[in-house]
Amino acid sequence: MKVTVVGAGAVGASCAEYIAMKNFASEVVLVDIKEGYAEGKAMDLMQCASLNGFDTKITGSTSDYSKTAGSDIAVITSGIPRKPGMTREELIGINAGIVKSVSESLLKESPNVIIIVVSNPMDTMTYLVHKTTGLPMNRIIGMGGALDSARFRYRLSEAMDCPASDVKGMVIAAHSDKGMLPLTRLAVRNGVPASKFISEDRLNQVAEDTKVGGATLTGLLGTSAWYAPGAAVSTIVQAIACDQKKMIPCSTMLSGQYGESDICMGVPVILGRNGIEKIVEIDLNEAEKAKFAESAEAVRKVNATL
Numbered sequence: 001m002k003v004t005v006v007g008a009g010a011v012g013a014s015c016a017e018y019i020a021m022k023n024f025a026s027e028v029v030l031v032d033i034k035e036g037y038a039e040g041k042a043m044d045l046m047q048c049a050s051l052n053g054f055d056t057k058i059t060g061s062t063s064d065y066s067k068t069a070g071s072d073i074a075v076i077t078s079g080i081p082r083k084p085g086m087t088r089e090e091l092i093g094i095n096a097g098i099v100k101s102v103s104e105s106l107l108k109e110s111p112n113v114i115i116i117v118v119s120n121p122m123d124t125m126t127y128l129v130h131k132t133t134g135l136p137m138n139r140i141i142g143m144g145g146a147l148d149s150a151r152f153r154y155r156l157s158e159a160m161d162c163p164a165s166d167v168k169g170m171v172i173a174a175h176s177d178k179g180m181l182p183l184t185r186l187a188v189r190n191g192v193p194a195s196k197f198i199s200e201d202r203l204n205q206v207a208e209d210t211k212v213g214g215a216t217l218t219g220l221l222g223t224s225a226w227y228a229p230g231a232a233v234s235t236i237v238q239a240i241a242c243d244q245k246k247m248i249p250c251s252t253m254l255s256g257q258y259g260e261s262d263i264c265m266g267v268p269v270i271l272g273r274n275g276i277e278k279i280v281e282i283d284l285n286e287a288e289k290a291k292f293a294e295s296a297e298a299v300r301k302v303n304a305t306l
């Protein structure tokens with residue numbers, strides 16, 4: 001299993017590190033435009049192999065896509081991150097050109113590759129990769145819901161004063177500060193509704209804190225987060241590589257599901273060796289349906305600026 005990660009910055013390197021630590025891929029190729037940067041990150045990570053006990057071979061390349069030939073999975077993290085006070089949508093001007101050219105270069109060397117899009121604004125960048133490459137929907141996956149759901153479970157565990165491993169919960173819709181839809185109604189602690197443990201007000205606060213999870217970290221760090229994003233990407237890569245059939249919310253091209261078409265948005269999908277093998281349609285209540293539609297409207301406006 002060969003995995004390429006384009007962008008050897010904070011998220012790309014974290015993602016490569018988690019993939020290696022999980023020890024399921026034979027090879028990870030890091031690519032960056034900064035001369036020597038990907039090679040340096042790859043060497044540093046390889047010097048962890050004997051310490052951390054992994055066998056994945058990590059190499060780096062400065063813009064030479066021939067090194068990525070025959071990749072099964074490619075992750076696009078190239079592009080600029082936001083700074084405090086910015087929205088993800090403000091990154092579109094620079095990141096759209098980068099994501100378009102990177103996806104074309106990847107496909108030339110790896111015609112069967114499955115592409116995972118991370119660069120922001122992620123739902124629109126996922127849509128752009130569809131329009132650029134024309135690949136079938138199962139082979140283009142936007143990463144946002146996996147991360148937002150992990151942040152939701154973190155906030156739920158904090159509110160219920162329990163370990164995050166006790167908690168299940170999902171965030172769907174857009175990967176944006178206003179457009180995320182944390183499904184508080186369906187959140188559980190070992191099968192028991194979260195509403196049995198905390199008040200409705202507290203649950204609403206959990207949802208609000210989750211939605212601004214990325215902005216909160218950007219304010220604290222001065223740039224956006226990388227550990228949980230890297231871990232979330234590695235979970236998706238592993239689900240595909242190991243044909244796990246896991247259900248994870250991902251941004252995918254909708255064609256009628258959830259009442260939307262010709263738009264990439266976060267919904268639960270089953271991930272296996274073919275990428276997105278199924279979109280799972282869950283029954284939303286009227287309030288959730290309205291929020292999903294509002295979120296889609298905002299994503300459409302951003303897509304229109306491409």
Ligand SMILES: NC(=O)c1ccc[n+]([C@@H]2O[C@H](COP(=O)([O-])OP(=O)(O)OC[C@H]3O[C@@H](n4cnc5c(N)ncnc54)[C@H](O)[C@@H]3O)[C@@H](O)[C@H]2O)c1
Binds near residue numbers: 091
């Ligand atoms: N979808 C998500 O949940 C999520 C989570 C975190 C970050 N992000 C996004 O991921 C992107 C990367 O974030 P980061 O913190 O790693 O940024 P970063 O600046 O640390 O790294 C980005 C890297 O991309 C490289 N790059 C730029 N243009 C390139 C090109 N044409 N080809 C190859 N490499 C190129 C840069 O040299 C840099 O090393 C940002 O757009 C950020 O908003 C998304």
Ligand SMILES: O=C(O)C[C@H](O)C(=O)O
Binds near residue numbers: 081224229
């Ligand atoms: O918040 C950001 O800009 C980066 C990323 O989308 C995140 O949610 O951490």
